[in-house]
Amino acid sequence: MSRLNAPAYLLALDQGTTSSRALVFRDDASxxxxxxxxxxxxxxxxxxxxxxxxxxxESQLATAREALHNGGLTxxxxxxxxxxxxxxxxxxxxxxxxxPLHNAIVWQDRRTEPLCQQLKAxxxxxxxxxxxxxxxxxxxxxTKLRWLLDHVPGARAQAQAGELAFGTIxxxxxxxxTGGQRHATDISNASRTLLLNIHTGQWDDDLxxxxxxxxxVLPEVLPSVADFGRVTPGLLxxxxxxxxxxxxxGDQQSxxxxxxxxxxxxxxxxxxxxxxxxxxxxxDAPTSVNGLITTCAAxxxxxxxxxxxxxxxxxxxxxxxxxxxxxxxxxxxxxxVEALAASVPTSDGVVLVPAFAGLGAPYWLPHVRxxxxxxxxxxxxxxxxxxxxxxxxxxxxxLLQAMQRDAQQLHGLSVSALRVDGGACANNLLMQMQxxxxxxxxxxxxxTETTALGAALLAGLxxxxxxxxxxxxxxxxxxxxxxPQCSRDQAQAQLEAWRxxxxxxG
Numbered sequence: 001m002s003r004l005n006a007p008a009y010l011l012a013l014d015q016g017t018t019s020s021r022a023l024v025f026r027d028d029a030s031x032x033x034x035x036x037x038x039x040x041x042x043x044x045x046x047x048x049x050x051x052x053x054x055x056x057x058e059s060q061l062a063t064a065r066e067a068l069h070n071g072g073l074t075x076x077x078x079x080x081x082x083x084x085x086x087x088x089x090x091x092x093x094x095x096x097x098x099x100p101l102h103n104a105i106v107w108q109d110r111r112t113e114p115l116c117q118q119l120k121a122x123x124x125x126x127x128x129x130x131x132x133x134x135x136x137x138x139x140x141x142x143t144k145l146r147w148l149l150d151h152v153p154g155a156r157a158q159a160q161a162g163e164l165a166f167g168t169i170x171x172x173x174x175x176x177x178t179g180g181q182r183h184a185t186d187i188s189n190a191s192r193t194l195l196l197n198i199h200t201g202q203w204d205d206d207l208x209x210x211x212x213x214x215x216x217v218l219p220e221v222l223p224s225v226a227d228f229g230r231v232t233p234g235l236l237x238x239x240x241x242x243x244x245x246x247x248x249x250g251d252q253q254s255x256x257x258x259x260x261x262x263x264x265x266x267x268x269x270x271x272x273x274x275x276x277x278x279x280x281x282x283x284d285a286p287t288s289v290n291g292l293i294t295t296c297a298a299x300x301x302x303x304x305x306x307x308x309x310x311x312x313x314x315x316x317x318x319x320x321x322x323x324x325x326x327x328x329x330x331x332x333x334x335x336x337v338e339a340l341a342a343s344v345p346t347s348d349g350v351v352l353v354p355a356f357a358g359l360g361a362p363y364w365l366p367h368v369r370x371x372x373x374x375x376x377x378x379x380x381x382x383x384x385x386x387x388x389x390x391x392x393x394x395x396x397x398x399l400l401q402a403m404q405r406d407a408q409q410l411h412g413l414s415v416s417a418l419r420v421d422g423g424a425c426a427n428n429l430l431m432q433m434q435x436x437x438x439x440x441x442x443x444x445x446x447x448t449e450t451t452a453l454g455a456a457l458l459a460g461l462x463x464x465x466x467x468x469x470x471x472x473x474x475x476x477x478x479x480x481x482x483x484p485q486c487s488r489d490q491a492q493a494q495l496e497a498w499r500x501x502x503x504x505x506g
Contacts, residue, residue, distance in 0.1 A: 007032075008079045008465045011067065011236075011243070012452035013060055015085040015169050016251065017106065017273045018322075020059040022067035023449055024078075025456040027465050029475040031449060033071030035063040042103060047110040047357070050103035053091045056169065057176050064236055075241040080463040081177075081231060082247035082455030084254035085169040087192045090144035092155065092217070093172070095165050098180055101152045104169070105144040108274075108315060108357050112143035113366050124210060131197045131204055133285060133294030135364060139313070141168060142194030146211045159214050166217040168192065170248045174228055177245060182229035184220040187306065188253040191296035196221065198285055198296050201306055224249045224298040225461045247458025249298035251451050252276040255421055256309060257298045258450030258457065260473040265413040267403065269396055269434075270451065271424035274360070275317035277399045278309040279407060279415070286310065289409065290402040291362025298454065300461055300469045310406055312361035312399035316354040316370075318424040320388045323356070330381045338427045341386040349374040351501040352387040359395075362402040363502065371505045374497075392424065393433040394498045397491075400438055417441045421450040428482075435482040437491050446479040 007026040014021040020039065024032040037059040042050040068074065088107035093100045105111070116136045119125070125136045134140055145166050149156045158164050165175065171185045190196040190203075195213060197204040203218055222228065230242035249257065252270060256278045259268040264282035269275060278295070285294050285308040297307040316323075321337050324330045331337055351373045353359075358366035372384065400418065407413035418440050424430060425444055435442040447453060453472075460466040484491075 008460070009073060009077050010456040010460050010465065011064065011078045011081045012455040012459070013064060013081065013083045013173065014251070014452040014455065015056060015060050015083070015173060017086045020056060020063050021452065022060070022063040023452040023456070024067050024071045024073065025453060027460065029447065029453060029472060031447065033067050033073070035066035035070060037063050049106040049108045051089065051106055053093070053100040053104045053172055056104065057173065060173060061235070068237055075231070075236040075239050075243050078241070078243050079465055080244045080246040080459035082459030083170050083173055083245065084249055084251045084451050084455035085173065085189070087168060087189055087250040087252065088139060088141045088144070089169050090141045090148065090166070091169065091172045092145065092148045092152070092164055092166050093175070095163055095180070098175065101155055101164070102148055105147065107139060109144065110138045110357060110366055112138040112147050115143050115146065119210065128194065128207065128210070129287060131199070131207060132194055133191065133198050133287070134194055135293060137364060138366065139360070140192055140194045142207070142211045142213065145213060149213070159217050162216045164217050165219070167219050170250070171219045174245065174248070177231045177235065178229040179232040184222055184228055186222055186224045186226070186248040186299070187296045188224055188250045188298050189248065190221045192250060198294065198306070198308070225300050225458050227462065244463055246460070246462025247455055249454060249458060252278055252311065253295070253298040253309070254454030254458070255451040256280060256454070257300065257469065258452070258454030258472070259419045259421060259445070260476050261419065262469060262473070265407065265415065267400070267415050268419040268421065271317055271392065271420065271422035271430070273317065273319045275314035275392060275396050277312045277396060277403065279403050281308045281310055283307060286406065288406050290405045291364060292402055292406055293361065298458065300458060310403055312403060314392070314395040314399065315357045315360045317392050317395070318422070319356070320352070320354040320391060321424070323354070324385060324388055328381070330385060337385055337389065338429050340382050341389050342429050344380070344382045344386055347383050347387040347390055348379065349376070350379055350383045350387040351497055352384060352391045353501050353505045354388070354391050355505055359502065361399060365506060368502070368506050371501065373501050373504060389427070389430045390433055390494070392430060393437050394495065396434060397437040397495065415440065417443050419443045419445070421445065421448050431482045432485065435484045436486040437494060439484050439488055439491060442482040443478050444480045444482070446477040
């Protein structure tokens with residue numbers, strides 16, 4: 001790492017599903033300052049989830065300014081800016097005015113399920129997966145964009161006339177940060193759209209035709225380390241500094257990099273609103289035979305061949321704790337769930353299946369809804385809270401088992417440990433549950449802000465603060481290792497009870 005008399009500062013914008021965050025890192029990978037701001041969630045119909053794209057922008061800009069202020073910095077002190085973002089969430093806006101035509105359709109939204117079923121019935125899923133690594137599911141951006149073009153009055157005609165721009169949240173932020181000068185995305189975000197051929201790294205004409213998407217709305221696809229433009233001077237604070245935007249990656253690919261998972265077989269799981277497990281597969285893009293998807297990993301070297309990952313997504317992870325807080329009113333603050341769950345030694349047969357938005361990988365059951373099973377007269381809110389935490393660990397364990405089967409069948413790879421990050425990994429009880437169920441060591445780093453750290457690393461690589469992504473490995477410190485403490489028979493019994501509960505929920 002290059003250091004002069006003072007540290008180089010890197011600003012990471014971490015735009016998530018429920019909040020926007022900004023974090024300033026020093027060039028030794030330590031956190032200097034940060035800020036966070038939540039924004040509203042909109043649920044216009046059952047299964048529909050939307051965000052106000054302008055609210056996302058305003059909250060992200062406010063946190064960037066606040067993080068600089070909290071750190072006693074000005075834009076002139078920032079060597080480069082990196083962006084990491086909630087993926088798949090879809091924005092369509094006017095190129096001339098920058099005004100969104102509609103609320104952003106969030107990755108959790110299920111409104112395009114009928115279209116996905118129609119395309120599956122046409123026999124499209126196999127060749128779509130071969131090109132994209134993805135399944136035909138409402139999760140991904142392409143069907144959301146198709147819905148906007150079909151349902152917003154005048155949208156398709158304006159798109160065909162070249163007047164509209166589509167983007168995932170990274171593209172939307174880039175557009176606003178650069179004053180409309182750059183309409184671009186990185187390969188990791190592009191690989192989540194159902195429109196990119198992950199083997200060529202290009203938008204694919206067959207996929208565009210399948211979803212009836214005009215090419216004119218699409219952003220330029222760049223490596224994750226690239227010149228993404230300059231921030232409009234004065235936007236982040238007083239002065240004429242035009243901060244370099246040097247790195248972009250989807251949040252889960254950014255976390256994979258931030259965890260220094262750089263070699264085939266390295267696995268991380270992020271515990272956020274959902275849970276997202278990725279295994280690095282090197283330059284191979286395997287097609288999963290166990291219900292997972294293949295995605296482009298962050299590409300930290302512009303001239304190198306693309307790198308890939310197997311991924312499994314749990315739609316409702318930490319969000320089940322938010323439901324306990326906001327829906328059941330069982331707790332006042334999310335962090336209280338650990339003590340409540342720990343107040344009973346087991347869930348006493350209670351199993352909670354948090355399929356509030358269907359079940360993701362490896363099930364892909366969009367119509368399943370949540371259930372609580374095994375209740376008795378002696379069941380308490382503490383048993384439900386413990387079952388809620390167990391549901392996060394159980395879903396993640398099923399994912400890892402599918403990933404291990406793919407890795408062994410396709411590459412002969414084995415998994416020796418799981419690296420964890422995200423807000424919920426601070427919950428010691430949950431992490432012990434995870435180690436027990438998986439039968440693997442769970443490694444929690446000292447710096448759990450690995451998603452933002454990955455974006456900072458990408459930006460630093462672009463401007464020469466870092467010369468090699470492997471330098472990050474030397475800077476990561478493991479804060480705690482959770483070793484399995486229960487027998488494999490106990491773990492298998494819990495997994496079997498979960499399997500039965502999922503079947504009954506369907």
